[in-house]
Amino acid sequence: MQTLEHDVPDKASLPSSGLAAPLREFNLLRWFSLISLLIIASVAGGLGYVSTRFVVRDSVERDAMLTAQFIQAMAQAEVRHSQLPPGTTMGELLDPRLDSQHLQVSPALARSTRTEFLDHVEHLPDTLLANVYARDRTIVWSTNPQLIGKRISADGDLDHAFRSRKAVSASYHQAEDDREEQKFLREPRYLFIENYIPLFDSQGEQVLSMVEIYKEPQDLVRRIQRGYVLIWVSTLLGGALIYFGLFWIVRRAALLLHHQQDRLVASETYVALGEMSSAVAHSLRNPLANIRSSAELAQDIASEPARKNINDIISQVDRMSRWVRDLLVSLRPASDEVEAVDLVAAVEDTRLAFAQQIERHGVQFSFAGPALQWVASQPLQLTQILNSLFANALEAMPQGGHLRVEVRRLEGQRVQLLLSDTGKGMSQQQERMVFKPFFTTKQGGLGVGLALVKRIMERFGGSVSLHSREEEGTRVSLIFNIAAGGDHGAQHSGGRG
Template sequence: MGVKPGHASGEPYQFKRRFLCVSLLVIAVVTVLSSILLSRFLSARLLMQDAEAMRAFVHGIVVVEQASDYFLGERDQDENIEELFKHIASMPDVARANVYGKDQRLLWSSNRQIIGQRFDSNPELEEALAGKLLIKSGKVGDHDKPEHVALGNEQLRFVEIYIPVSQGETGNIIGAVEVYRLPYALFATIDQGQRIIWISAILAGFLLLAAVYGMVRRADQVIRSQQSRLVETETLAALGEIASAVAHGIRNPLASIRSSAELWHDSSEPGVHESARDIMSETDRLEKWVRELLTYSQPLEDQMTALRLPPIIHESVTSFARESERRDVRIKVQINECLPPIAGDPALLMQAFNNLIANALEATGPGGEIIISGASVSKHVELAFTDNGAGIAPERMAQVGNTFYTTKRKGLGVGLALVRRIVKRFGGTVVIASRQGVGTTVTLFLQRAY
């Protein structure tokens, strides 16, 4: 059992859907990762700038108050030192300030209860005493640290800054200042910046996805069109071989059969006229099938010229005058003689019109009517072939016009497919509308020549 290459199940490869799913996944991952990285960068940058400003402030106070001796144990605490620490504790948004000596002992704190204590398990303090400016942020309850005692509500967001204190002359680290801040305005700015980053990233992701979707949709249409043309080319190649064999093997015998039937029809023997007429009718039908196969299998040449539709329509209708009279079907032409010219080939258009009229005649019963109307709309000329025949069932409409599909008992299924092919070759389209029990309308949208 044959399957399509590269697809074991034989089903068509869903290029657009799969590509969009992969694109959506990649864009979503990139959007989330970039938003997280940018949010963290923004938060870290703003907190670092705030900490640097705090460090400069503390260093300036230590230098002005000449407090290096106090940190080195060469000076007792006095009013000036107390004032220094109060300056630090009174900085904006400061909830607590702790001052540590080189030995990690708490020299002073805005919380008097913990002055003099020593917190050995404090790696951040150790790094600060090694000369590094550290910043930590979070909620009070998220960090189980002894110095957090009595800091406040566990849901409060804080910034913990460890500021190394250096000796002015030597630059040696002589202590550290730990500051707990509750910077509501800073956190509000960070939150707003993160919201802007996420919204911008999501919008950019949607725009990128929309652009990708447009390109993929176009690529999918091109691929489907190329596949359709490839199938059509393969079909036409097979049809060409079949049609040539059929034409060679059948047309000459058909001509002989019809000639014999004509002679028989002209004879004076009673009762033979109707039988001879039936033979000629069936021979003509077989000849028409062979002609349609040959025409459909041959490549169409793009020899387009500016054509006036009314003369071609009238000529086509005239060729069906005897057939319409025999079937008792009236053909009405409602076309303005001033219709603008269209671009096409007269022989091919004549064949397309003949096929449509022939189909309408077969679908319309005695006493019926076929109306051919035309109008100029924008850059196109609309040409409609309407009959009041039996119509087409809704479940069959999707297949109407496909090669070898026919709703007629004795149809071949290439007539309407040939019409589509001819009109499409000249840059037009075919639209079929039908209601069961009411009739069918086939509308050709043909490009104007200018």
């Protein structure tokens, strides 16, 4: 099936419609895809990082607080159990170098009390290493005997713990080979928690000793790892849902904007053509009518050789008259009021109107569908559609062929009309441009036929599509809404030839 040719009028010949020169097209979907992906990925990554840090820090601090409370409770219990004089604390008994300096506590009692307390510290669960520091940062006891007696002089965390007087200072990290106090009896599998637990004097103001506990709580580590997985999976899924949700919305908006832009361009085109349509009608109609009348008068008195030329004049005048009529019909304001129209009867009327051309071109016509099918349209508009499609199909088959029309019901109160021919078809590029105004593949055509078909179908809630292959033919599909109250037509299939 041929379409109307690519007769694009010169821009200078069109009246100005008030539109400025188009700017460089902004690809909304592409820029949104890139920028939103970067923003959502950054926000999701930041939230995931903050959440994991909070979960780990909170878990570590909670475990450290429990450990500190246990150590301090044991220290007080051992002091009471040994019946030491009032005001005596475990902090002043942990340095064995000071056993002989206690005025009210014997060295043996200080040693036994210290031993009981340190035995509890040594058997704390999940402990990698336990150290006890005197005020001069000397390790006076350790679960690793090799560390006893060493003085740690360059440990910022230890100095901070002595100065801060906090109930516990906790941090989590991996082992560092350059720190001599981290000589574990076994290497940690993952991370470990380092706790500094100060033991104060009786007034609670001065730190007398510092208990350092290195722990690898297996249950806590597993909970932290599960928290990591849960937070990051939730963050990734949430970010992906937000991104694809917004992408879908913006994609719909971009398609809508593109559709509205196309409609705006088409409207501006029709406005420009409307401004010159009256000039075309006044300038061409009367001269063409005069030319045709004069040619008909001359035909009666002309010789036989001249009649052929006169017939050519008349046919070309009729052709130009059809151009003017098609142009005016395509630009005429149309009502959107829907009527119930018998599609099958409209097809039959169109076939009868083109019967001579069908016979002259040697085209075989066939019809398949119900005997009656009401659709939502307007009689004149539907006739215009079918006339354009039949005319294109016949012009595509000058040497004969097969023109087939099929009407069938679809789901959702829709009806499809398929019109196919076995003509010369068109290329893929022509197929993409076929519904553009003023695009045509026919020499001498105006290029408004299929554009008008698309415009009418969309006005009544329908659609049109076209598929074509070169030298194989063209198939046009029209989708109509079933007219209200017009759903009782006969549904048997039939054929006409």
